[in-house]
Every structure is written in structure tokens, then in C-alpha cells.
Amino acid sequence: MSEEKTHVVSIKTHLLVLFTLIILTVITVLITSIELGPYNTAAALVIATAKALVVLLYFMHLRFDEPIYRIMFGLVIAIFVAVIIVTFFDYLYR
Amino acid sequence: METTINPSVDLHRDDTASKIGMWLFIFTEILLFGGLFIVYSVYRFRNPVAFHLAHQELSVTMGFINTVILLISSATVAIAITAMQKHNKKLTMIMLGLTLLLALVFMINKYFEWGAKFEHGMYPGSELMANLGHGDMLFFSLYFFMTGLHGVHIIIGMVLLTITLIKVKSGAVNAGKYQLLENSGLYWHLVDLIWIFLFPLFYLIH
Incomplete structure (x- = not known):
């Protein structure tokens, strides 16, 4: 397989x-x-x-791998980007 | 192939699960370093002048050489996997050996880079560092911590690749079963990936 x-x-x-x-x-x-x-x-x-x-x-x-790896990777990066955005909103508008 | 493996008597093995497991681990590593990058960005944002001055203490040439070394070592690992898929055991071993050699050169460069700083009395916990300004101290603390943590990853990667090399030699890792090689390769690429961001953030940006 x-x-x-x-x-x-x-x-x-x-x-x-x-x-x-x-x-x-x-x-x-x-x-x-x-x-x-x-x-x-x-x-x-x-x-x-x-x-x-x-x-x-x-x-x-x-x-070249199955889409599942790309999807998982995308989700992790989305979480990371969300944390960056939240952190910088906090520091910019404190 | 000299041996034909009968799938019905083979032990249960799930390569996809093994690889997904490795990726999950890599995600935790990405978030670990990602968190540190956010800490760095916030401190940089609050101390722009100090970070700019402190960064000039680092040698761009040294950083550049180490970047190229890591990129080449990443390529050699990738070639090792291709060679394994093409049943070329000898090339796989040569490429893994080359990767280990490049990793060693990277660490030797790091030794000289850090060594020069230590000689000037610049190391975590030193008097010089304690007397630095707030921003400079943050920069060098992060520099030592992040490149240090990255160095630890290089050492772990070297251990993993050595084990893989031994198993390739003994035949335990072969063209029909090379998940260990693939997972060690993924780990090594992660080490390269982290450095790709460490290099511009500490050595280049001003």
C-alpha cells in the first residue's frame, strides 16, 4: 500500500x-x-x-504527502498567527 | 532486494501514524520556538534602540556561514531519503555521514562564536551582563537562550541521525522500512527551519 x-x-x-x-x-x-x-x-x-x-x-x-499533513500544519500556523495578533493588539493599544 | 518481506508475518506497523506522530511533535516544537519569537518581538518593539545597538555585536559572516551549513545539511538528509527510496544504501550512508559532519562544523562555529563572547565576559549570569542596560540585557539573554536551545536541538538531531546511520548500516532501516530515517530527517529539517528565522532576527534586522 x-x-x-x-x-x-x-x-x-x-x-x-x-x-x-x-x-x-x-x-x-x-x-x-x-x-x-x-x-x-x-x-x-x-x-x-x-x-x-x-x-x-x-x-x-x-x-507530495497526503493533504492531512498540510491541513494539520495550516491549523497550527493559524493558532500561532492568532496568538501573534492578540499579543500585538495588547501591546499596541495598552 | 536480497530479502523479500512477507506482509502477513510482518509485525503490525503503521508508517502513516508514525509520521503523524512525528509531525505532532514538530508542532509542539514550532509553538515552543514560536512563543520565544513572540517574546523577542515584543521586547524588540519596546526597546528598539538597544536591540539595534546590541545586534551589531553579532557577526553576520559567522551567521551566514552557519546558515549555509545548515541548509546544505538539510539537503543531504533529503538526498539520503531519496537514495534510500532508490535502494541505494551506500549513498544514504554517505549523505547521513555528511549531514553529521556539517552538524559538527555548525557546532564548532557556535563554540567559537560563543567562546569569543565568553572571553569578553559576556555570558548569562556574568557581571558584565548584569550591568548592561535593560534592552541590551534582554537582547543577549534571548540570544543565548534561543541559540542555545537551538544548539541543544542540533545535538539531539546528531544523536538521532547517528542512531539512524547505525541502523541503516545494520540493515534494520532499509528500503522497505525507513520510517526512522524519514522521522529523523523531519526533525533535522525542523532544526534548519528554526535557524532560518533565528538568523535574520538576531544577525540581520536593524
Whole structure:
């Protein structure tokens, strides 16, 4: 059963993913080295999130696995985002 | 394959349950570090100047090298799983060995990074840290705690990967049964995932 379901990701794909991740890292370092004010943080976090997504989808196989893993992951992130929003509402409007 | 496994005499095994279990554990880890990231963000929001000045004490080059090391090690683990699925035991073992080596290099870099701070009298509980301003102290406390906790995860990951490597060598983990390899791989990717956020937050953002 499980043999049929397994999706084998090729080594080439993994190397391509690694290359993308390293390029994104270089871009973050370059972007944050120039003065962008508040956009610095935003840019760094957006790129970090993109990198995290690439790792999750390809290295951690979320893209190829059954939907249940994606659904569970989505729920956990939704809880985490809710906590962030509540915390910052508290600190901003205290 | 040299051995054919008869499913009817095989012990009960549920790979999907095992993997879901691993993911549930990973979720608790994400929320643990997530909580710490929120603490960091709130303190940063309240002490922007101190955090900005304190962050300049960290070496971007060191952080960058360690990021690349972890990314490569994540790729080698992923390749190890692909190799296992393709019944290439030798490549699996080489890739796992490479991952362990990269993990060791990461820890050695951390040792020098922390060591330099310790030499300057900057370590948790030191007099220098006690006399720092409120914001600086928060920054360095969080830096030591979060990178330290991450380092502990690296060590646990290394132990897990070593056990996996031994079991791959003995054949206990094989192309027909490699859940341990997959779960250790997931754990290792988690370690990488956490670092992906630690690096910009501590070393880059200003």
C-alpha cells in the first residue's frame, strides 16, 4: 500500500531547492545591509517565510504527502498567527 | 532486494501514524520556538534602540556561514531519503555521514562564536551582563537562550541521525522500512527551519 503512495523526489530537485535557498539567504543579507528603515524587518521576514515554505514543501515533503499533513500544519500556523495578533493588539493599544 | 518481506508475518506497523506522530511533535516544537519569537518581538518593539545597538555585536559572516551549513545539511538528509527510496544504501550512508559532519562544523562555529563572547565576559549570569542596560540585557539573554536551545536541538538531531546511520548500516532501516530515517530527517529539517528565522532576527534586522 504505502509503496504506491511514496513520491520519490529526485536528487536533482533537492539540489535545485538547496540552490534556491542559498540564493534567498544571500538576498536577505544584501537587502538588510542597505538602509531601508522599517522595510528591513519586513523584507527579512518575508524572505525567511519564503525559505521556510520551500523547506516545508520540498525537504519535508509536505507538497507530495497526503493533504492531512498540510491541513494539520495550516491549523497550527493559524493558532500561532492568532496568538501573534492578540499579543500585538495588547501591546499596541495598552 | 536480497530479502523479500512477507506482509502477513510482518509485525503490525503503521508508517502513516508514525509520521503523524512525528509531525505532532514538530508542532509542539514550532509553538515552543514560536512563543520565544513572540517574546523577542515584543521586547524588540519596546526597546528598539538597544536591540539595534546590541545586534551589531553579532557577526553576520559567522551567521551566514552557519546558515549555509545548515541548509546544505538539510539537503543531504533529503538526498539520503531519496537514495534510500532508490535502494541505494551506500549513498544514504554517505549523505547521513555528511549531514553529521556539517552538524559538527555548525557546532564548532557556535563554540567559537560563543567562546569569543565568553572571553569578553559576556555570558548569562556574568557581571558584565548584569550591568548592561535593560534592552541590551534582554537582547543577549534571548540570544543565548534561543541559540542555545537551538544548539541543544542540533545535538539531539546528531544523536538521532547517528542512531539512524547505525541502523541503516545494520540493515534494520532499509528500503522497505525507513520510517526512522524519514522521522529523523523531519526533525533535522525542523532544526534548519528554526535557524532560518533565528538568523535574520538576531544577525540581520536593524
